[in-house]
Amino acid sequence: MTNVPTPPPIPSPIPPPPAQRATPTTKEYVPQPPPPRPSAPRQRAENEVLAVTNLSKWFGDVVAVSDISFGLGPGVTALLGPNGAGKSTTLRMIAGLEAPSQGTVEVFGADPRKDKDVRGRIGIVPQQESLFQEQRAIEFVALAGVLNGLMDTTGRAREVLDIVELDPDDMRPISSYSKGMRQRVKVAQALIHKPELLLLDEPLTGLDPRQRLHMTQLIRSLGESGVCVVVSSHVLDEVERLGSRVMVIAQGRLAAQGDFHEIRALMDDRPHRIRVRSSNARALGGVLLTGSGIAGLTVVDGESLIVDTDDAATFRASIAAVARAANIRLLEVQPLDDDLESVFKYLVGR
Amino acid sequence: MSNASAEIFDRGYRAYEGPRTGIGTAMRSVGVSTVQRALGLRRKFRFKIVPLLTVAVAYLPAIGFLAVAILLPTDLAGQVVPEYAGYFGLINILMVLLAAFVVPEVMGSDRKTGMFGLYLASPLTRWHYLISKFVAIIMVMSLVTMLPVIFQMVGYSFLEIGPDGFVEILKTLGRIIASGFILSIFFGLFGMAASTFTDRQLFASAAIVILIVASEAFTSTLVDQANAPDWIRIFGLLTMPANLIARVFDETGVDAVRIDGLSDLGSLGVWLGFCGAFVGLITFGYRRLEVTK
Numbered sequence: 280m281t282n283v284p285t286p287p288p289i290p291s292p293i294p295p296p297p298a299q300r301a302t303p304t305t306k307e308y309v310p311q312p313p314p315p316r317p318s319a320p321r322q323r324a325e326n327e328v329l330a331v332t333n334l335s336k337w338f339g340d341v342v343a344v345s346d347i348s349f350g351l352g353p354g355v356t357a358l359l360g361p362n363g364a365g366k367s368t369t370l371r372m373i374a375g376l377e378a379p380s381q382g383t384v385e386v387f388g389a390d391p392r393k394d395k396d397v398r399g400r401i402g403i404v405p406q407q408e409s410l411f412q413e414q415r416a417i418e419f420v421a422l423a424g425v426l427n428g429l430m431d432t433t434g435r436a437r438e439v440l441d442i443v444e445l446d447p448d449d450m451r452p453i454s455s456y457s458k459g460m461r462q463r464v465k466v467a468q469a470l471i472h473k474p475e476l477l478l479l480d481e482p483l484t485g486l487d488p489r490q491r492l493h494m495t496q497l498i499r500s501l502g503e504s505g506v507c508v509v510v511s512s513h514v515l516d517e518v519e520r521l522g523s524r525v526m527v528i529a530q531g532r533l534a535a536q537g538d539f540h541e542i543r544a545l546m547d548d549r550p551h552r553i554r555v556r557s558s559n560a561r562a563l564g565g566v567l568l569t570g571s572g573i574a575g576l577t578v579v580d581g582e583s584l585i586v587d588t589d590d591a592a593t594f595r596a597s598i599a600a601v602a603r604a605a606n607i608r609l610l611e612v613q614p615l616d617d618d619l620e621s622v623f624k625y626l627v628g629r
Numbered sequence: 630m631s632n633a634s635a636e637i638f639d640r641g642y643r644a645y646e647g648p649r650t651g652i653g654t655a656m657r658s659v660g661v662s663t664v665q666r667a668l669g670l671r672r673k674f675r676f677k678i679v680p681l682l683t684v685a686v687a688y689l690p691a692i693g694f695l696a697v698a699i700l701l702p703t704d705l706a707g708q709v710v711p712e713y714a715g716y717f718g719l720i721n722i723l724m725v726l727l728a729a730f731v732v733p734e735v736m737g738s739d740r741k742t743g744m745f746g747l748y749l750a751s752p753l754t755r756w757h758y759l760i761s762k763f764v765a766i767i768m769v770m771s772l773v774t775m776l777p778v779i780f781q782m783v784g785y786s787f788l789e790i791g792p793d794g795f796v797e798i799l800k801t802l803g804r805i806i807a808s809g810f811i812l813s814i815f816f817g818l819f820g821m822a823a824s825t826f827t828d829r830q831l832f833a834s835a836a837i838v839i840l841i842v843a844s845e846a847f848t849s850t851l852v853d854q855a856n857a858p859d860w861i862r863i864f865g866l867l868t869m870p871a872n873l874i875a876r877v878f879d880e881t882g883v884d885a886v887r888i889d890g891l892s893d894l895g896s897l898g899v900w901l902g903f904c905g906a907f908v909g910l911i912t913f914g915y916r917r918l919e920v921t922k
Contacts, residue, residue, distance in 0.1 A: 371920060424659060428650040429650070474645075
């Protein structure tokens with residue numbers, strides 16, 4: 280597989296449903312239960328690969344996934360959420376491994392539980408080991424090819440093992456592999472039949488930093504090539520490198536989806552925190568407090584102060600002029616909670 | 630405008646749109662993996678002990694009978710060495726070992742390791758998967774239920790104490806194969822049904838052994854001690870298939886395991902009923918099975 284220039288990933292055509300947008304709270308942001316869904320069906324885009332509608336799953340009294348709806352086109356989407364949020368259950372339902380208790384999953388317009396041809400277009404990397412430990416990597420990956428009806432399974436298995444940087448001629452059984460190597464075997468078996476929808480449940484687990492970088496690049500290139508890739512991960516800084524499109528699941532509900540910068544911008548109930556370094560932090564702080572839009576201000580030391588503002592865009596646009604007018608030299612303006620980790624933390628209420 | 634000198638060697642990532650081999654190949658692959666696992670092939674030695682010992686023990690009587698037949702004069706040998714139905718009595722016991730120790734291994738391990746989820750993520754459905762497993766289990770069990778007896782029959786024929794003539798050979802072969810399937814299908818489905826409800830091999834094995842022993846003890850006590858009607862023995866999990874095999878071979882001697890008050894057709898019906906119940910349990914269990922790995 281080569282990284283031939285391809286059209287950029289197509290952003291999801293599905294806007295976040297109003298029900299999932301941020302809701303004002305007093306202190307911590309806690310996702311609120313969505314209001315009753317409108318009866319009108321969700322608008323679907325032309326290139327939609329995956330459509331999830333009012334999906335719920337419960338195990339006895341435990342609700343794992345509660346009434347989530349979204350649609351995805353080609354490109355990489357990160358599925359984020361704390362442990363037990365329902366990410367893996369959602370992925371398994373998308374793959375057709377589990378029946379939804381309520382709602383529907385459609386992949387290429389068909390139910391993956393009923394349409395075996397559609398399942399042949401899905402690749403999945405499960406979180407658990409799921410390996411024949413006594414087999415060699417090439418045998419195991421070739422087996423996945425056979426299960427998906429490929430003809431030249433061994434040749435293709437060699438290709439995908441090369442892609443994940445494993446030796447196809449390695450004679451050792453998988454049981455002797457390190458965790459990172461086993462993880463790469465799982466990714467290889469998911470890629471062997473060139474899926475159009477790739478579901479990766481914690482694919483970066485167990486990989487060393489170099490392998491993480493390689494895997495991240497691989498996932499990105501697949502997304503850029505038009506594959507719809509859904510990645511669940513806890514490693515937020517790695518997810519950030521995959522792209523900015525995220526879906527955050529908290530307590531089984533879809534808390535937010537879309538570009539995480541845009542999600543952050545939508546959280547108008549939570550002031551943006553910005554660190555400002557200048558030649559005179561105390562004087563600058565005094566000037567800023569005379570203006571509007573400042574929710575809070577902390578002077579850290581002679582140079583640094585931290586500003587909480589409700590209108591980050593206006594603040595960033597005006598801070599230079601304010602500093603110049605006060606004859607203060609501005610050294611640095613750095614947003615502190617505009618990263619994925621902060622967005623995630625606000626959304627899951629921790 | 631076309632350019633004859635231009636060539637594209639790699640268009641980048643393209644979804645696979647080539648021919649697919651279909652479900653049959655995938656099912657065969659599941660079957661091969663199952664047979665390998667059942668026989669402990671490509672695994673540590675301890676995994677080979679039960680299946681290979683069972684297969685070996687199944688052939689020992691045949692070898693012994695043939696040795697006796699070779700040493701004795703033909704007339705005497707024909708009276709001394711046992712017939713085929715008697716051989717199935719021993720095989721019946723060996724099937725308990727296979728059902729209790731091999732079937733749970735091949736059924737539970739896929740769920741325990743998460744391979745079951747990977748299978749279902751492919752175009753295989755859980756019913757395709759179960760059929761592949763069933764066929765593979767029957768094939769492994771046939772190593773014990775059919776081949777030793779066929780080996781015995783071939784040996785007897787060479788020593789001129791076997792079936793007389795081509796037609797008789799075919800009839801005997803048919804009976805052996807039918808009896809082999811009776812045992813393989815019965816114990817295969819029984820083992821699969823017991824393994825459906827737990828991933829723990831030990832629990833499934835214990836359940837199988839306890840059910841067989843308890844069913845035999847209970848029915849024998851009722852019939853022999855409490856003067857219950859003989860048909861109660863259809864609930865003995867060893868007696869019931871043995872009864873059908875005795876009827877396949879038309880055995881009526883003192884040693885024949887025949888349940889009184891039951892016709893040949895009734896015996897077949899009971900066997901089908903048991904197998905149907907096992908299939909029902911397997912279907913029920915796998916329909917409800919949540920893939921959590």
